[in-house]
Structures are given as C-alpha cells and as structure tokens.
Amino acid sequence: MANIQQVAKQAGVSVATVSRVLNGQNKVASKTKQKVEEAIKELNYEPSMLGRNLRNSESRIMLILIPTISNPFYFEIIKGIENMALSQNYSILLCETDSKPEKEDIYFDLVRKKMADGIISMDPAVNVETLKELAEKYAIIQCSEYGGGIDIPYVTIDSEEASYRAVKHLIQIGHRKVALINTDEKFSYARERRAGYQRALAEYGIPVIDDYILYTQQLGFEHGQQAMKKVLALPDRPTAVFAVSDLLAIGALKEINAAGLDVPEDMAVVGFDKIDFSNMTNPTLTTIAQPMYKMGTIAARMLIDLLKGEQVDSVILEHELIIRESTSG
Amino acid sequence: MANIQQVAKQAGVSVATVSRVLNGQNKVASKTKQKVEEAIKELNYEPSMLGRNLRNSESRIMLILIPTISNPFYFEIIKGIENMALSQNYSILLCETDSKPEKEDIYFDLVRKKMADGIISMDPAVNVETLKELAEKYAIIQCSEYGGGIDIPYVTIDSEEASYRAVKHLIQIGHRKVALINTDEKFSYARERRAGYQRALAEYGIPVIDDYILYTQQLGFEHGQQAMKKVLALPDRPTAVFAVSDLLAIGALKEINAAGLDVPEDMAVVGFDKIDFSNMTNPTLTTIAQPMYKMGTIAARMLIDLLKGEQVDSVILEHELIIRESTSG
DNA sequence: GTTTAAAATGAAATCGATTACATTTTCATA
DNA sequence: TATGAAAATGTAATCGATTTCATTTTAAAC
8 A cells, every 4th residue: 555655755755747748738857757657567556545635625526315225216317327427537425315304414414514416306306405515515406306496407307398299299199087196295306297297187177176186105116006996996987197207107007907907998097207116017118218428428417517617507308208018908 | 614723723632532532431520522523513613534444544434336236136235334334424326347357457456555444255257366366455345246256255145055946946836847047157156056956956856957057148127038038939838937146037938928827827936136126127126135135234244344454254045936927726 | 838639721742645846867959 | 078958757745634742831739
C-alpha cells in the first residue's frame, strides 16, 4: 500500500511531479514521466481516492434514491445511470427508502456529510420540503417522478398523454366501460394519469363513473389483485382495465384468471412501464414503454452537469404504446 | 459548510475537543460538551466524511458485485446486506458486472483505490484468479455463489441437497422422465445441482438420459424458453422439468403454454430461488426457497467482521421446497 | 493551604492526495 | 558566452477530520 511520497522517493522526484504524471494534464518531461511510471509499477502503487477526494472536496459518488428495489421498473433506469456515471468516473450508491422518511433521512445525511456529491431521486414519496431545502445546497435531479412546482430539474415522460393514449386504445378497440387502477393521488403522476384517462373518455363522450376508478396504496402485485377483486365485484362490470403500473396489471391479470375469465375476451388489460415481466405473462401485457435506459443516462448526465456548475434544463422524453396479447385476442 | 475548525472557534475550544464530542467516547465536561453542541447547531455543522475517512483510512463503503440487476433473485439479498450495512454505518455500492471482466476490473479498482473497504461477490462468473489475489489484501466475502477451492469465506446453501429434494419431489408425485435445465457447469452451483439431480434419479433406479439434460448460457427467461423448446421436441418427451432458476422455469412455463400443453397435467415444472414472480405466474411455480434476506445480512456481517480483523467462517444456510401449482394439479 | 492524582483540554502531527507559487533547468537566440 | 523566456520541477500549504502526547484544570485528601 504505497503512497505518493514513496513513489516520489523511489523515482527521485517530488510528489508534485508524481501527481502531475498521475493526472496527465501538466507537462512532465518524458524521461521523468518514465521514471515515475516505473516507480509506480515497482511499488504497485494505486492512488488513494481518500486523499484525492478530500483535497478535491468531492466524493465522486452519486446517490440513487428509489422506493424499493423490488420494482423492476427501476432496472433499466439504474443501468442507464450506472453506465453514464461509470464513464465519468462516478460510482452509484443505491438507496432504498421503502418510502420511509427515516430511511430517506439517513441517505440525505450522506450528502450532507459529503459521502455523496449529489442525488438522483426516483422516489415519489420523498419528503418534498426536505428535498427542496437540500436542493439549495446540493445537486439534485428528479428522475421519472417529480414533485410538482419545485424548482428541481427533472427528466420524465408526459404521463397525462401516455395515459390518454392507453385509454384511447382501449376505446378504439371497442371498450366503453374502462376501469382505472390508480395509486394515491398525492403523487403527481397519479393525478396526471387520471387526467389522461378522463380526457380520453371525454373525447369519446363517455361519462366518468367514479366506481370505475380504484386507488391502491402501492404499485405492487398484491395491490393489483385486490383492486381487481373490487372491479370484478362491480354490478355493472367494466370490460377493460388500465393499471398505472405493470405490476398492478399483472396482479389484475392473475385475479381475472382466477375468476375464470379470459383476457382479453372478457376483460382487456393495459399496464404501464414495460417491465421485463410484462412479456412473460400469459397473455403478454399491453403496456406503455418508457425509454428507461435513456432516462437513466440523461438523469446522470444532468446531475454531472449540475455538479460542474452548469445550467440544467428539465427534459420530457417520448413514450410508446406497446400492443400485445392482453388487448388483442 | 462549516468545518471543525470553525465549530471549535465558535465554541471557544480546540478541534480535539470538538472531535471528542462528535465521537462520544472520550470524556468531555458536560458544560464544554454543551457549548460545542450549541456551536454545532448554530453553524449547522455536519462532519465531513472525506476528512474522517482519510484520517481513518477507510471509506465505510462495501461493494456488492452482481452479474445483473435484472435478476430478481438478488433483491432480497441486497435488502439484507443493505440493512445490516446501514446499521453499522456502511453504505453499499451496487455493481453490475454483466459478467464482463472489464467491468469487474473497474470495480476491483475501486477497492484498490480505497473507494470501498471490501467486497461481497455474488457473481459466479467472477475471475477467480483476480479474486483470490485481491482477497490477500482486501476483505472479500462470497455470497450465494462461491468459486470452489478458494480460501475466501462464503455464505450459501447446499445446492446439491436442494436439487436432490426438488427432483425427489417430482419422482414422488409419479414422474420418471425428468428433464434438467441447467446452466454452464463452469459454475460450481451448476455442477452441484446436476449432482443432486443424478442422486435423486439414482436413488429411485432411474437411468440418467443425457438428452434430458439441457445447458443454457444464462439464467434468463428467454434461455428457459429456448431450452424448453428443445425439451418439447424430444422424441421421448419428459413429463417433468426442473430448472435451476425461476426465470428459466418461467420461460419454460411460457413455452409449455405456447405449445398448448397444460402445467402440471402434461408437464410439471420446478424452479429455483423463489423470486417474487414465481408466485405471479399462472400456474404458480413450485420452487426452492433460499433464505435470501438472511443470506444478505450474514454476508454483510461477515464482511464487517473481516474488516475488523476478526476470524470469519463460512456458513451454509437451510433451504426449503415450496410446493405450488406447477407440480400439484 | 498544599499536595497530588485524575480529569479535561489543547497543540500539533497525521492520513494522501492536489496545486499555487517559487525555483531551477533547458535551450534558442543574440 | 551571455541572456531571457519557456519548460520542468520542487516546496509547502491545503482539504477536514482524528489522536498522541503534553499541559492545564479540577477536586479530593491531608
């Protein structure tokens, strides 16, 4: 575990010269450079990030805030973030909040303590006040989710429009009784997706029936099952259902199967996110694809720019309706 | 962004005293302590991990090496690791290798550069030579996977026994033609699972048919589909299949459905891992449950102990056969 | 009021790098 | 050969904490 002093001694130069060789920018005579490189090799020297980071007042770590790692929705985004980060010599600290403020706080502290340089938040449940406050002093990007009305740069898709298209698709293939399985409207995307749902209905002159709109606490499989149970129990049963996440939709799928009904014959289903598993179910799931990998790379790029002190603007990416078996018998 | 000097000045004490208050162990007069705490509050001071880490020659970060984040198998393990790590003031750096040595190397470098204190490797494809070399200087734990014959502590289950039980279950419910969808036997667990498969067959006097053993490159859904295609095309078609991962099994399930066959009537299926999705398929999947959360906490505990310089022994955990619809009509 | 041991506190070194500034070397030119 | 600018290198401060060792303060015992 040699340090820069020892390398300098071994090469017969000063630490400044070794540092210059290490960082490459400054001009060092090629003969000197060679001596230093030999010394580095001989001593098996690896520069310590601890020293470098302290001196540079940075950690080269970005913190990724997600509610839970169990939702595959985040996979591709994380991959995108990771690859961009890696290419810029950043590492990522993956942090599950479980949507709990206490855990959130632990992670925010990491930034305050300079363990991480900035945050990419994908947690819709994040404490908006704290985030806002934090954003005044630290670099923060919101990814896929964003708290409305805060001045923190974000990258996301147009949820309202995506939802509108999903529901329009259902109407166009003949459905007029469309249920919506939504989550808590404290989340902006939930409000937007309901708005899109209503816009599609309105466009075709279909009245909104309150009983057709279900709310779940979370986006998981079981919540989809429970919501679907209620849908199936409705007196005037819908013929189609749009769930705001694939996991919800897959839960609904399972429940419909369990009730002995056929998808899409008796009940068409549309999900949201295009997670890997949406293609593994039987039938495969019609869903809205978000450009997740790209979203990840952009979020990471934005954070890095922010850290460099550059001006960063929010980005809205394209989405796509993927029609599969659950809406096309 | 106050530092310890400013706090000391504000409180009218030396930095040593502030440090002592911060770390709590040394005795500081309660009056002094109060002064310091007030100064900390007034200046909104947060100790910098950069300074602390340099001084302590540690990063308080552990590196988690996984082949890909796309396999839900790792979820619970990661959660286990994270919670244990958090409780001991460690953070985790999640690193996807994509089973590529180049990416692996980038992450190994993080340890060499003291960006991370140690490694929990869950990557069976990891370069064993490099790992062995690294283990001489750094703290490393193998989790769920382990390269045979290396002197690196691991936590895992008894794969041979688990596989034996899975196949025995199939035999006991009446199957004598059991296919095995395995992965590359360069992985120790693949060798062990084949051994367990053979032991079960042998115990019931069933000859091993080479054609019934399939090998896939990876553990993913598509690989399960492809392997199942081959199984279904066999002249003397098996009546049951044991896949060494749930994703493979789910791929197989899909393929069997696509062929118009019924599970478990025409083909019983057993998976391995008990990922969340194994309960969302139709039919639900019989599988081997590994105590993943526990495995994660133990791995983290072991790494922390290793970092403290303590002696650490390998651990083998219990597994459990979960019988569900795919083997019980 | 001394004496003395224990408790509290402080001064300064240290961890391992980077970098501003000072100094030395090189080398083209007069 | 002397000159001076440019290039190369070195010295030492710095980042922000912890900790050893020395010093001062406290308080108990006589």
